[in-house]
Amino acid sequence: MTGHALHVELGERRYRIDIGAGLLGDPDIWSALPLGQTVLVVTDHNVGAHYAAAVCDRLSDRDCRVHSVPPGESTKSMAHVNRILDALIDHGARRDATVIALGGGVVGDLAGFAAACYLRGIAFVQIPTSLLAQVDSSVGGKTGVNHARGKNLIGAFHQPAAVVIDTDTLSTLPDNELSAGLAEVIKTALLADGEFFEWLEQNMDALRRRDPNALAHAISRCCAIKAGVVARDEREAGERMLLNLGHTFGHAIENVTAYRGWLHGEAVGAGLVMAADLSAARGHIAPDDVDRVRRAVASAGLPVDARNLDAEALVSAMAHDKKFQHGRARFILLEQLGLAFVADDVDPAMMSSRLATFCR
Amino acid sequence: MTGHALHVELGERRYRIDIGAGLLGDPDIWSALPLGQTVLVVTDHNVGAHYAAAVCDRLSDRDCRVHSVPPGESTKSMAHVNRILDALIDHGARRDATVIALGGGVVGDLAGFAAACYLRGIAFVQIPTSLLAQVDSSVGGKTGVNHARGKNLIGAFHQPAAVVIDTDTLSTLPDNELSAGLAEVIKTALLADGEFFEWLEQNMDALRRRDPNALAHAISRCCAIKAGVVARDEREAGERMLLNLGHTFGHAIENVTAYRGWLHGEAVGAGLVMAADLSAARGHIAPDDVDRVRRAVASAGLPVDARNLDAEALVSAMAHDKKFQHGRARFILLEQLGLAFVADDVDPAMMSSRLATFCR
Numbered sequence: 099m100t101g102h103a104l105h106v107e108l109g110e111r112r113y114r115i116d117i118g119a120g121l122l123g124d125p126d127i128w129s130a131l132p133l134g135q136t137v138l139v140v141t142d143h144n145v146g147a148h149y150a151a152a153v154c155d156r157l158s159d160r161d162c163r164v165h166s167v168p169p170g171e172s173t174k175s176m177a178h179v180n181r182i183l184d185a186l187i188d189h190g191a192r193r194d195a196t197v198i199a200l201g202g203g204v205v206g207d208l209a210g211f212a213a214a215c216y217l218r219g220i221a222f223v224q225i226p227t228s229l230l231a232q233v234d235s236s237v238g239g240k241t242g243v244n245h246a247r248g249k250n251l252i253g254a255f256h257q258p259a260a261v262v263i264d265t266d267t268l269s270t271l272p273d274n275e276l277s278a279g280l281a282e283v284i285k286t287a288l289l290a291d292g293e294f295f296e297w298l299e300q301n302m303d304a305l306r307r308r309d310p311n312a313l314a315h316a317i318s319r320c321c322a323i324k325a326g327v328v329a330r331d332e333r334e335a336g337e338r339m340l341l342n343l344g345h346t347f348g349h350a351i352e353n354v355t356a357y358r359g360w361l362h363g364e365a366v367g368a369g370l371v372m373a374a375d376l377s378a379a380r381g382h383i384a385p386d387d388v389d390r391v392r393r394a395v396a397s398a399g400l401p402v403d404a405r406n407l408d409a410e411a412l413v414s415a416m417a418h419d420k421k422f423q424h425g426r427a428r429f430i431l432l433e434q435l436g437l438a439f440v441a442d443d444v445d446p447a448m449m450s451s452r453l454a455t456f457c458r
Numbered sequence: 459m460t461g462h463a464l465h466v467e468l469g470e471r472r473y474r475i476d477i478g479a480g481l482l483g484d485p486d487i488w489s490a491l492p493l494g495q496t497v498l499v500v501t502d503h504n505v506g507a508h509y510a511a512a513v514c515d516r517l518s519d520r521d522c523r524v525h526s527v528p529p530g531e532s533t534k535s536m537a538h539v540n541r542i543l544d545a546l547i548d549h550g551a552r553r554d555a556t557v558i559a560l561g562g563g564v565v566g567d568l569a570g571f572a573a574a575c576y577l578r579g580i581a582f583v584q585i586p587t588s589l590l591a592q593v594d595s596s597v598g599g600k601t602g603v604n605h606a607r608g609k610n611l612i613g614a615f616h617q618p619a620a621v622v623i624d625t626d627t628l629s630t631l632p633d634n635e636l637s638a639g640l641a642e643v644i645k646t647a648l649l650a651d652g653e654f655f656e657w658l659e660q661n662m663d664a665l666r667r668r669d670p671n672a673l674a675h676a677i678s679r680c681c682a683i684k685a686g687v688v689a690r691d692e693r694e695a696g697e698r699m700l701l702n703l704g705h706t707f708g709h710a711i712e713n714v715t716a717y718r719g720w721l722h723g724e725a726v727g728a729g730l731v732m733a734a735d736l737s738a739a740r741g742h743i744a745p746d747d748v749d750r751v752r753r754a755v756a757s758a759g760l761p762v763d764a765r766n767l768d769a770e771a772l773v774s775a776m777a778h779d780k781k782f783q784h785g786r787a788r789f790i791l792l793e794q795l796g797l798a799f800v801a802d803d804v805d806p807a808m809m810s811s812r813l814a815t816f817c818r
Contacts, residue, residue, distance in 0.1 A: 176540060180536060183605065184607075187605065187607045214614065215575075215612045215613065216611065216612065217611060217613075218600065218601075218602060218610075218613040219614065219615065219693075242578060245547065247544075247547045248547070251547065252543060252575045252576065253575065253577075253578040254575065254578055255579065333579075
């Protein structure tokens with residue numbers, strides 16, 4: 099294997115992230131994984147069809163079962179958490195059992211939350227197979243499910259025991275989901291690393307062609323940045339909020355479209371342009387910078403506006419975002435391309451009028 | 459007020475326990491509590507009838523609502539967790555909201571778990587009103603609910619932000635529940651403090667008469683011991699297991715009686731005698747010590763055996779206890795009255811034959 103390895107430094111809960119091509123077939127990766135004797139592999143029907151059998155083959159010395167869930171955001175529900183808990187009980191899982199989350203963000207969030215709740219927390223390993231999960235959701239320990247009244251309202255901070263990212267799994271990922279993952283890649287560069295953003299401007303085509311070296315570089319850069327943020331602020335008391343760049347707008351888009359029609363990453367893509375635009379309107383960055391963000395998002399195959407959506411509905415949805423405290427609007431804005439900050443003093447009228455330029 | 463105050467030392471998550479008579483009516487207690495502007499008081503119909511209105515009166519400057527659940531162990535379910543989550547959403551609770559658990563162990567475990575899951579964890583305050591909750595379950599952060607296939611299979615470690623123990627609330631506690639709480643008091647003394655056990659031998663009548671000074675002393679001694687154990691081993695990797703003295707037997711009794719007929723504390727009472735008996739059979743303590751434990755448990759109004767139960771069924775139930783790792787029997791035994799240890803090498807045949815003497 100040729101891979102990258104890095105660590106999330108969380109003291110006793112420190113864990114390793116391996117990134118590379120072909121890792122799922124690498125015996126060294128499997129022998130190093132901290133697994134209990136009892137393993138439940140949680141996957142979805144699509145991903146499972148490609149990889150579940152191969153994973154179980156690697157675990158022939160363990161007591162391994164597969165629990166497959168339907169693909170899609172609607173699976174992130176308490177009903178499916180309960181089914182995983184039932185499967186763990188059926189499997190005789192004790193405190194030393196391990197859950198493997200094999201799939202995209204939905205599977206990781208769902209399986210991670212079930213592992214967090216079972217016997218007040220058992221170990222889980224993330225094997226993310228979508229770009230979005232590989233660059234963002236599999237690292238950092240946020241787990242949870244949706245409630246009828248809002249996304250991710252129910253959940254836990256529960257760090258994985260290890261993360262294994264095999265870039266080969268991206269070969270079966272649909273184009274629009276690859277683009278959705280690229281939104282989080284652009285987000286990560288914008289909030290923390292201007293040079294990485296320049297690299298993205300030059301290598302977006304290679305990424306969309308799924309060039310393995312380009313993918314491995316982008317994924318490890320994102321994981322390294324996120325690992326640093328999470329190690330410094332695991333529970334999102336401060337710096338970790340920066341990872342929500344573009345997400346307040348993005349969540350509002352998802353909310354008013356009832357989580358249909360837009361992928362999460364697509365909404366984040368448009369949200370990044372909106373965040374850059376608001377940053378420029380407040381004088382933090384130059385109009386040219388907004389154009390660079392817009393071009394990067396477009397070159398990833400992502401929407402750069404929210405035509406046909408109602409600006410007032412978006413503003414209203416934002417007021418219900420759980421990131422708001424005491425009803426005050428809190429936005430992540432850009433000080434430069436590669437440096438984000440938390441703004442508590444956004445003028446609601448300016449926000450609404452800027453947002454209107456992206457709608458109709 | 460005349461009260462005791464102590465702290466659970468968990469770094470950033472350090473919290474205070476106040477113990478005394480009349481604390482719920484003490485403005486100083488309320489003004490010192492770390493509460494958000496939005497408060498949901500979770501209580502049961504019995505406890506709520508006595509104290510919910512008084513609590514809300516004290517919170518007239520907050521946005522306070524009461525969520526009342528049916529009393530009894532069957533309320534510790536995912537269905538009731540979901541209803542509390544719905545109530546939090548209805549109440550507009552954000553990350554700075556606080557859940558107050560006002561009631562016994564069921565309410566504390568249920569409300570604490572809902573607080574742990576909501577937005578990946580919001581603050582909660584324990585106001586335990588049963589002796590069992592005051593001396594044991596309200597301190598230490600174990601929260602959770604039952605599954606059809608076993609007790610406390612679903613849960614989280616989520617420490618409260620504060621614990622307020624008003625011994626006056628014990629005046630409305632039924633006698634059998636007072637006795638059930640005394641089982642945990644005896645347990646705590648037996649595992650950690652021989653002098654406290656001697657004090658209990660001399661003061662059991664005063665406790666059963668609900669003498670306020672005796673109760674406050676016993677409760678603060680238990681909380682202090684538990685706070686120390688939890689601070690040293692929050693996640694039960696070692697020392698905290700000692701708090702399960704008598705519980706492996708007790709859980710088996712509860713299990714074979716389908717959680718009906720025996721209160722948890724009653725099962726623990728008999729379990730303490732069984733643990734002492736097994737300790738003597740292995741030569742750790744003297745037969746006289748077993749008699750002292752038996753007398754203390756009996757004087758608390760608790761059962762000291764398990765007549766009519768089937769010894770083999772108890773053994774079989776123990777094999778399914780979640781505390782077992784790799785199917786190996788792990789018992790907490792006594793080295794002396796006031797000092798417990800973890801035994802990994804209990805002979806199953808000896809355990810079965812000793813257990814048989816407690817049954818038929």
